[in-house]
Amino acid sequence: MTDDQSGILLAKAATENLGMKNPAILYSTESFGTxxxxxxxxxLKNLGIEVPEKNLFGFVVDEKNFTPLITQIQNSGCDGLIAIGHQMPA
Incomplete structure (x- = not known):
């Protein structure tokens, strides 16, 4: 599956299944995540939802402490979270 297909599925799930109107996006800052x-x-834009810059939260691949990002997300006023990343080996 390509990124554009995956992006469509994520956007539809967030809006149609979960009812998000103001999502935050947490993403890894390497090429896959961006x-x-x-x-x-x-x-999301094609579905009529504009995500403001303040609701975009990037993290480096080897991040271990997500507490500051989670606090920012909680304070952003978003109504849900779309998380983009992949599992790192132990």
């Missing part, structure tokens, strides 16, 4: 974030943003 590519899928961009495609998800485009798909």
């Amino acid at each position: 590519g899928l974030k961009d495609q998800t943003l485009a798909a």
Whole structure:
């Protein structure tokens, strides 16, 4: 599945299944994460949802402490979270 297809699926699940109108997006800042974030943003826009810059939260791949990001997300006023990343080996 391509990033654009995955982005469409993420956007539809967030809006149609979960009812999000003001999502936050948590994404890894390497190419996989930024590519899928961009495609998800485009798909959300096609569904009539503009995600403000303040609701975009990037993290480095080897991040271990997500507490500051989670606090920012909680304070952003979002009504849901789309998380983009992949499992790292132990």
